[in-house]
Amino acid sequence: MEEELALNLHLKDKSVVVTAASKGLGKATALEFARERASVLISSRNEEELRRAVIEIKEETGNEQVEYMICDITQPESIKQLIKKSVDLYGSIDVLINNAGGPPAGSFDSFEDDGWQHAFELTLLSYIRTIREALPYMREQGGGHIVNFASSSIKQPLDNLILSNTFRAGVMGLSKSLAIELGKDNILVNTVGPGRIATDRIEELDQMRANKLEISKEALVEKTEAGIALGRYGKPEEFGRTVVFLCSRANIYLTGRSLLVEGGLVKAL
Numbered sequence: 068m069e070e071e072l073a074l075n076l077h078l079k080d081k082s083v084v085v086t087a088a089s090k091g092l093g094k095a096t097a098l099e100f101a102r103e104r105a106s107v108l109i110s111s112r113n114e115e116e117l118r119r120a121v122i123e124i125k126e127e128t129g130n131e132q133v134e135y136m137i138c139d140i141t142q143p144e145s146i147k148q149l150i151k152k153s154v155d156l157y158g159s160i161d162v163l164i165n166n167a168g169g170p171p172a173g174s175f176d177s178f179e180d181d182g183w184q185h186a187f188e189l190t191l192l193s194y195i196r197t198i199r200e201a202l203p204y205m206r207e208q209g210g211g212h213i214v215n216f217a218s219s220s221i222k223q224p225l226d227n228l229i230l231s232n233t234f235r236a237g238v239m240g241l242s243k244s245l246a247i248e249l250g251k252d253n254i255l256v257n258t259v260g261p262g263r264i265a266t267d268r269i270e271e272l273d274q275m276r277a278n279k280l281e282i283s284k285e286a287l288v289e290k291t292e293a294g295i296a297l298g299r300y301g302k303p304e305e306f307g308r309t310v311v312f313l314c315s316r317a318n319i320y321l322t323g324r325s326l327l328v329e330g331g332l333v334k335a336l
Contacts, residue, residue, distance in 0.1 A: 262329020296331020
């Protein structure tokens with residue numbers, strides 16, 4: 068069994084909100100914060116998955132300060148209630164982790180205005196709204212950390228993912244601008260983009276691509292891994308630990324950065 072890793076980064080009792088965290092990278096990140104004894108509030112639209120995620124995180128970490136709230140991040144009022152609940156539960160909000168499910172795959176000709184509008188609201192506008200709600204609390208307490216999840220497409224566009232390529236780049240621009248604006252408030256803002264991390268989303272995209280190429284998913288994965296410097300897909304917890312580091316006392320000077328957790332997949336400088 069892999070040895071449990073605790074980073075001990077002085078996050079005990081820090082208030083953390085993680086959106087889209089009932090599974091995948093959001094859940095993995097929430098688990099790593101809980102492992103560091105932070106007080107964590109997770110959200111998604113699926114209550115059954117949220118309830119199960121909270122139970123699993125508590126069992127794995129022994130941290131009872133983990134709660135959930137149903138939240139549709141495309142709805143402004145739902146976001147307001149999420150941030151309010153974090154403050155009601157834990158008295159503050161020290162860390163905001165913005166995550167959202169990826170928009171549908173497809174080329175430019177695949178989407179009309181409604182597809183573009185939904186992707187914008189899901190992938191970019193939701194981040195803007197959560198940050199807007201959290202900022203007053205972070206400013207009042209003298210600082211905080213915001214991490215916006217994106218994709219490796221912020222450095223190297225991905226085939227057949229025009230919506231993600233477009234709006235993830237917008238997330239990077241938002242983060243950089245906010246890092247400059249909010250530095251005076253001691254609020255650090257960074258973007259983290261995953262590469263091929265072994266999640267349900269990546270498995271779904273791999274299957275779609277394999278079908279298009281008329282090969283097995285296993286053959287596609289083998290080919291993809293051959294192009295990764297470390298020779299394998301990443302683990303969700305490896306991604307989560309990077310995010311935890313960025314929001315810990317180990318990081319008090321790194322802001323406005325766009326980091327990729329991709330094992331050497333992306334060839335761009």
